Amino acid sequence: MMTDTLTETPTLVQPKAPLLRWRVITDHAVLIVGALFMLMPLVLVFTTASLPDAEIVKHGLQLRIGDQLDDNFTKAMFETSGFTDANSGLVMLKNSMILGVGFAVGKIVLGMMAAYALVYFRLRFALFAFWVIFTTLLLPLEVRILPSYEVIQGLGLMNTYTGLIVPLIASATATFFFRQFFRSVPEELVEAARIDGAGPLKFFIDILVPLSRTMIAAMFIIMFVYGWNQYLWPTMITTDEGMFTLVRGIKQITQVLEGTNLPEYGRANLLAIIAVLPPVAIVVFFQSWFVKGLTDSDK
Amino acid sequence: MKRAGFANPWLPILLLVPQLTIIAVFFYWPAAHAIQSSFFLQDPFGFGSTFVGLENYADLLGNKEYLKVAGFTVVFTLLVTFLSLGLALLLAVKADNVIRGAKTYRTLLMWVYAVAPPVAGFIGILMFDQSTGPLTAFFQSLGWDFKLGVVYSDTAFAMVTVSVWKQVPVNFIFFLSGLHSIPVAVREAALIDNRSASGRFWDVTFPLLAPTGFFLLITNITYALFDTFGVIDTLVKGEPGNNPMNLVYKVYVDGFRGNDLGGSSAQSVILMVLVLALTVFQFRLVERRIHYT
Numbered sequence: 408m409m410t411d412t413l414t415e416t417p418t419l420v421q422p423k424a425p426l427l428r429w430r431v432i433t434d435h436a437v438l439i440v441g442a443l444f445m446l447m448p449l450v451l452v453f454t455t456a457s458l459p460d461a462e463i464v465k466h467g468l469q470l471r472i473g474d475q476l477d478d479n480f481t482k483a484m485f486e487t488s489g490f491t492d493a494n495s496g497l498v499m500l501k502n503s504m505i506l507g508v509g510f511a512v513g514k515i516v517l518g519m520m521a522a523y524a525l526v527y528f529r530l531r532f533a534l535f536a537f538w539v540i541f542t543t544l545l546l547p548l549e550v551r552i553l554p555s556y557e558v559i560q561g562l563g564l565m566n567t568y569t570g571l572i573v574p575l576i577a578s579a580t581a582t583f584f585f586r587q588f589f590r591s592v593p594e595e596l597v598e599a600a601r602i603d604g605a606g607p608l609k610f611f612i613d614i615l616v617p618l619s620r621t622m623i624a625a626m627f628i629i630m631f632v633y634g635w636n637q638y639l640w641p642t643m644i645t646t647d648e649g650m651f652t653l654v655r656g657i658k659q660i661t662q663v664l665e666g667t668n669l670p671e672y673g674r675a676n677l678l679a680i681i682a683v684l685p686p687v688a689i690v691v692f693f694q695s696w697f698v699k700g701l702t703d704s705d706k
Numbered sequence: 707m708k709r710a711g712f713a714n715p716w717l718p719i720l721l722l723v724p725q726l727t728i729i730a731v732f733f734y735w736p737a738a739h740a741i742q743s744s745f746f747l748q749d750p751f752g753f754g755s756t757f758v759g760l761e762n763y764a765d766l767l768g769n770k771e772y773l774k775v776a777g778f779t780v781v782f783t784l785l786v787t788f789l790s791l792g793l794a795l796l797l798a799v800k801a802d803n804v805i806r807g808a809k810t811y812r813t814l815l816m817w818v819y820a821v822a823p824p825v826a827g828f829i830g831i832l833m834f835d836q837s838t839g840p841l842t843a844f845f846q847s848l849g850w851d852f853k854l855g856v857v858y859s860d861t862a863f864a865m866v867t868v869s870v871w872k873q874v875p876v877n878f879i880f881f882l883s884g885l886h887s888i889p890v891a892v893r894e895a896a897l898i899d900n901r902s903a904s905g906r907f908w909d910v911t912f913p914l915l916a917p918t919g920f921f922l923l924i925t926n927i928t929y930a931l932f933d934t935f936g937v938i939d940t941l942v943k944g945e946p947g948n949n950p951m952n953l954v955y956k957v958y959v960d961g962f963r964g965n966d967l968g969g970s971s972a973q974s975v976i977l978m979v980l981v982l983a984l985t986v987f988q989f990r991l992v993e994r995r996i997h998y999t
Contacts, residue, residue: 430903434800435807441797442814445874448829449818451840455832467838521725524718527711536722543733545985549932549954550977553961553970554736554743577732582725597711607712636822638936643962654822654936661828661943676832679825686820691813698816701876702883 449683456676463672479673483681486674494648494656496678503635503652503682509572510634511627518581518626519619523611525582526589527597543578548640556643566647575640581626584703588622589615625700628693632686653682737978744971755968762972772956772973779952782866783930790870791922794877795915799907801878802885812882819875823933827940830868855942855949862950865941869934877922884918885911924988928981953977 451468458473484496524530525537548555555574564570592615600610616623641655651659660675690697744762746755766772801811818826833841834854845852852860888911896910935954942949946959953973961970 431804434803437800438797438804438807438811438815441793441800442811445815445818445871448833448871449821452829452832465838467835468832468840517725517728520721524721528718529711529713530718536726540725540729543729545982546733546737546978547928547932547981549935550957550974550981551733551736551740552958553967553974554739555732556962557739558732558736573728574732577728579725579729601712607714607717610712632820636820638822638824638939639958642939654824657822657824657828657940658944661831661940675828679828682825683821686822687817690820691817694813694816698879698883701879 452676452679456673456680458673460671460673463676464670475673479677482671482674483677494651494659496653496681498649499651499653499656499678500681502650503654503685505568506571506637506641506652507631507635507685509568510575510637511630513572513576514581514630515623515626517576518579518583519585519616519623521579521582522585522589523615525586527607527610540579540582544580544583548575548578552639552643555640559644564644566645566650570644571641571650572634575634575637581630584626585619585622587703588619592618621696621699624693625696625703628689628697629700631689635686653678657682740971740974740978742971743967744975746968748965748967758968762968763976766969766972766976775951775953775956778862778950779931782862782869782934782950782952783927785866786869786873786930786934787923787926789866790873791877791919791926793870794874795881795919797874798878798881798885799911801882815878816875818872819879821872823869823872823936824940825936826868826872827937830864830937830941831943834864858948858950861941865934865938865950868937868941869930872937873926873929877926880918880922881915884915888914920991921988924984924991927984931977931980 451470454470454472455463455468456479457476458469458471459475462469462473484500487495521540525533525540530536559565559570559574562570564573596614597610600614605613635652636654637652638654638657641652642658645651645655656678660678743755745757745759747758747761748755797815801808801815804811821829831854833839834852835842836853836856839854842852842854852863854864855861892910892914896906900906900909931952932954934952935958938951938955942951946955951959954977957970957973957977960966960973964970
């Protein structure tokens with residue numbers, strides 16, 4: 408091996424420069440093709456949303472900008488569909504916001520409280536509580552969807568925000584995440600706080616929570632996107648059209664495309680864009696927090 | 707627990723009660739209920755139920771349609787997992803190589819992460835539309851008469867494509883962060899030892915990425931099993947008919963639409979066992995991983 412490289416080196420030096428340039432070009436080519444694969448569908452949906460319905464029906468998705476964007480936007484935001492005329496884009500946007508924010512905040516608050524109790528207190532049944540909580544990581548909501556639905560029905564929580572949000576919170580991802588983080592906080596901090604006479608609540612609110620700011624931001628982004636994008640659970644739990652979220656409304660949008668005389672493709676495309684925009688914006692603008700939160704969660 | 711903790715007796719209980727209550731009501735109770743009703747046959751008119759033991763399970767395993775769905779789930783899961791992992795790894799390695807525009811590529815490649823599965827399915831419907839879809843037109847120019855929602859394998863192709871498209875960004879982010887965490891010294895040593903880039907990749911980079919890869923393997927299997935529900939439901943437009951579907955979709959169709967509570971619960975329990983096995987497997991891998999990192 409050693410002798411090999413030694414004897415080969417002089418002959419290899421010459422063609423190295425063009426080889427390198429060739430490699431850079433292929434790298435970029437692969438990345439550009441990849442980026443186009445990821446982006447083109449969304450770009451097409453966006454440009455097509457600016458065209459009149461009649462044209463979309465005839466030619467489908469197109470890569471050119473028309474003059475119907477504001478018209479389609481007004482339709483998507485304020486026009487209603489369905490049987491009860493209660494699901495305008497605006498109402499669905501509000502519901503999606505409540506689900507996304509409510510889920511993220513609920514998950515973070517409960518997770519931090521439980522993680523604090525598990526890490527910083529001498530508890531007799533700590534190990535038991537730990538296992539009870541972390542078993543929930545094993546089974547996603549999808550496998551126990553029907554019995555969960557029955558519980559919600561029994562409690563009379565159909566078509567309520569509580570019924571929409573709380574069952575989704577019944578999993579330990581945030582608790583696990585904050586437990587890992589709290590364990591990495593230096594012990595000296597608690598000792599110092601105790602010497603200064605700070606009680607457990609004061610330590611939590613004045614020291615631990617401010618210390619977790621970045622973690623909270625990262626968790627919030629991931630959980631907001633996760634909550635906003637929920638589909639199966641909202642589909643089962645909301646039958647009242649005034650409670651539909653944007654993502655849940657998608658199904659109805661696609662069904663409206665069938666059957667009617669002139670399917671409202673422009674409106675449907677714009678609703679899809681409105682459903683995608685808030686989570687995408689958060690992920691793109693807070694990229695570094697988001698990436699940190701995501702990749703830290705597997706440790 | 708920290709060595710220097712607090713000894714307050716009631717505060718930790720108060721802190722744990724909200725989480726434990728929610729978990730008890732919305733996790734343990736439904737899960738127990740699913741296991742219980744999988745042993746009963748529900749009267750279709752709502753007049754109670756009779757204990758049938760393992761009959762629901764036996765019915766499932768003897769049911770041709772269920773086995774077909776299970777078979778499709780296996781193929782679908784494998785295809786989605788390996789295609790999205792492979793594509794993401796390729797893109798991550800290239801994005802790690804380039805100097806100019808690295809950040810732009812990163813942003814462009816990751817934002818589909820935030821697209822909800824049913825929205826991805828909706829975009830799929832437009833892309834694969836029978837008369838106007840741009841991809842359908844492209845396939846037709848190649849001589850492939852693509853028919854979404856009509857031909858079983860064509861619909862399956864669309865499902866796999868859309869699911870992969872949706873999953874590439876997460877894998878890309880993890881692989882890129884894995885590549886960044888390889889120490890510069892190791893890279894430079896590899897550069898001196900091994901002149902060919904592909905040789906360096908397979909001998910040095912790939913083994914160092916293996917822990918990330920194992921973790922992603924399980925994540926992707928879980929994704930293909932559960933989170934693709936929205937993609938499938940939108941692509942078949944809520945009408946399963948003769949279209950392909952996966953096991954989770956069948957739980958939903960049989961239990962929610964078909965009112966076969968016992969059969970659907972038995973299906974849920976089978977899925978629970980499957981996920982438990984996967985998770986145990988994952989924990990064992992994580993343990994091993996601690997040893998060599």
